[in-house]
Amino acid sequence: MPDEGVRGIEAPAKNYDFFVYGTAAALVLGPLFFPTVSPLAGTLAAFGTFAVGFLSRPLGSAVFGPLGDRYGRRPVLLLSLLLTGVATVAVGFVPPYGSIGMAAPVLLLVLRFLQGLGLGGEWGGAVLLTAEHAPERRRGLWAGIPQVGPAVGFLLANGVMLTLSAALSEAQFRSWGWRVPFWAAGVLVTAGLLLRAQLPESPRFRELAERDERAAAPLAEVVRGHWRLVLLTAGGLAVGYAVFYAVTTWSLAYGTERLGVDRTVMLGCVMAAVAVKGAVTPLAAHLGDRFGRRSMCLAGCTGTVLWMFPMVALLRTGRAPLMFLGFLGALLAFVAMLAVTAAYLPELYEPRVRCTGAALGYNLGGVLGGGLTPLVATALSRGDGPPWGVAAYLTGVALLSLGCFALLPETRPTRPAGGTDRPLPRPMEAGEAAAQAPPGTHPGGQGRASTLSRSSAVVSSPRSPAAASRSACFLEA
Numbered sequence: 001m002p003d004e005g006v007r008g009i010e011a012p013a014k015n016y017d018f019f020v021y022g023t024a025a026a027l028v029l030g031p032l033f034f035p036t037v038s039p040l041a042g043t044l045a046a047f048g049t050f051a052v053g054f055l056s057r058p059l060g061s062a063v064f065g066p067l068g069d070r071y072g073r074r075p076v077l078l079l080s081l082l083l084t085g086v087a088t089v090a091v092g093f094v095p096p097y098g099s100i101g102m103a104a105p106v107l108l109l110v111l112r113f114l115q116g117l118g119l120g121g122e123w124g125g126a127v128l129l130t131a132e133h134a135p136e137r138r139r140g141l142w143a144g145i146p147q148v149g150p151a152v153g154f155l156l157a158n159g160v161m162l163t164l165s166a167a168l169s170e171a172q173f174r175s176w177g178w179r180v181p182f183w184a185a186g187v188l189v190t191a192g193l194l195l196r197a198q199l200p201e202s203p204r205f206r207e208l209a210e211r212d213e214r215a216a217a218p219l220a221e222v223v224r225g226h227w228r229l230v231l232l233t234a235g236g237l238a239v240g241y242a243v244f245y246a247v248t249t250w251s252l253a254y255g256t257e258r259l260g261v262d263r264t265v266m267l268g269c270v271m272a273a274v275a276v277k278g279a280v281t282p283l284a285a286h287l288g289d290r291f292g293r294r295s296m297c298l299a300g301c302t303g304t305v306l307w308m309f310p311m312v313a314l315l316r317t318g319r320a321p322l323m324f325l326g327f328l329g330a331l332l333a334f335v336a337m338l339a340v341t342a343a344y345l346p347e348l349y350e351p352r353v354r355c356t357g358a359a360l361g362y363n364l365g366g367v368l369g370g371g372l373t374p375l376v377a378t379a380l381s382r383g384d385g386p387p388w389g390v391a392a393y394l395t396g397v398a399l400l401s402l403g404c405f406a407l408l409p410e411t412r413p414t415r416p417a418g419g420t421d422r423p424l425p426r427p428m429e430a431g432e433a434a435a436q437a438p439p440g441t442h443p444g445g446q447g448r449a450s451t452l453s454r455s456s457a458v459v460s461s462p463r464s465p466a467a468a469s470r471s472a473c474f475l476e477a
Helices: 003-031 040-073 073-091 104-133 138-146 146-169 170-175 177-196 203-211 218-225 227-257 263-291 293-316 320-348 351-371 371-382 387-409 427-436 453-459 467-473
Strands: none
Touching: 003 040, 003 073, 003 104, 003 170, 003 177, 003 227, 003 371, 040 073, 040 104, 040 227, 040 371, 073 104, 073 177, 073 293, 073 371, 104 138, 104 146, 104 351, 138 146, 138 227, 138 263, 138 320, 146 177, 146 263, 146 320, 146 453, 170 177, 170 218, 170 263, 203 351, 218 351, 227 263, 227 293, 227 351, 227 371, 227 387, 263 293, 263 320, 293 371, 293 427, 320 351, 351 371, 371 427
């Protein structure tokens, strides 16, 4: 699978760009760009600029998603990576507040907005190129390969930060050392652009273009016909963002500022947990092919509900092995959802609006979970006692996501009853048969109501019976 290998290799570039800002916000941006307020207020202000990147991601989906549905997934990948990379490198050149005053945080906000705009448009094109090339029964595994990218990007970003933090004095790190990871993004972006230039266009998009079946106004079609599906997927994915950024961003600030743990120790604990998460991502994606995407998401939400209070208790100890254990449990629950998302979201949307719909749902989830979590968690962790409010908040988000996933359909293709020798039907044909089957029956002969026909009415409001089958259909082979 050479094309999927290319996507797996270049995926860390975009994630590096986004994660390096989160680490800098937790460690140094507060005192450098908001020095006139208290340390706590400075951290909140730095996390506020961090949240701006999430707020702009749905806008990026609204801009780049329709381009992907109208003109192809590949051009969107190139444009979005270029925008994200240029904005990231530019952050490394912004002077601090002491040099240019209020212009410094304003520039930081603008660049963070552009960074989120690019990343918001990138995800849909990246996962669709993989998912639409993948064989049907291994789509989860293939689409899960780019999902290793967040772990690799995070490890690269924090590895550079950790090395510089250990090698430089505090004064050197705050003066220029924190800027080096942003400058290094230029190398990754260049490599990513060269790799992406080799990728062929999605065969499913080429088929749509040849048949002239592309949506004339993809965004309007998604908002009008699939808004329930967008909201449910956003609510379902919110917990993944919340858990990940609670571990990788809020905990860094809390551990160093409130518990007095050395910065290198905190980074080491988080990086070790993220490394394990990245290693098990392909396994979790494979389990999604075997047991179902929805089942994995429900399992991940349940694990999150059960683990948030133990995670906070382990973090509170300030002891490296126990903090690592707390982070690892949270990220293993998270990866059960992350690994299958790249296959699950595209399978929920019909091909003509797939890039727009999947990207909108994914990035709105980022606003609900990722953008707000560091701010809310920092506010809730005031005082000298354990931050149980943070655990309660994360548990609440997990319960919300659990309810949303419970209302979504399963999309994993299943074999027809009567043995394994017969070939699987084309997914679109299976979806149409499910929509037309009488109540209480199933086209495969299982004698049960179709999951697709039951759930499509919940998650979408299409304009015709044909659209009803497409709106909750599988990816076509």
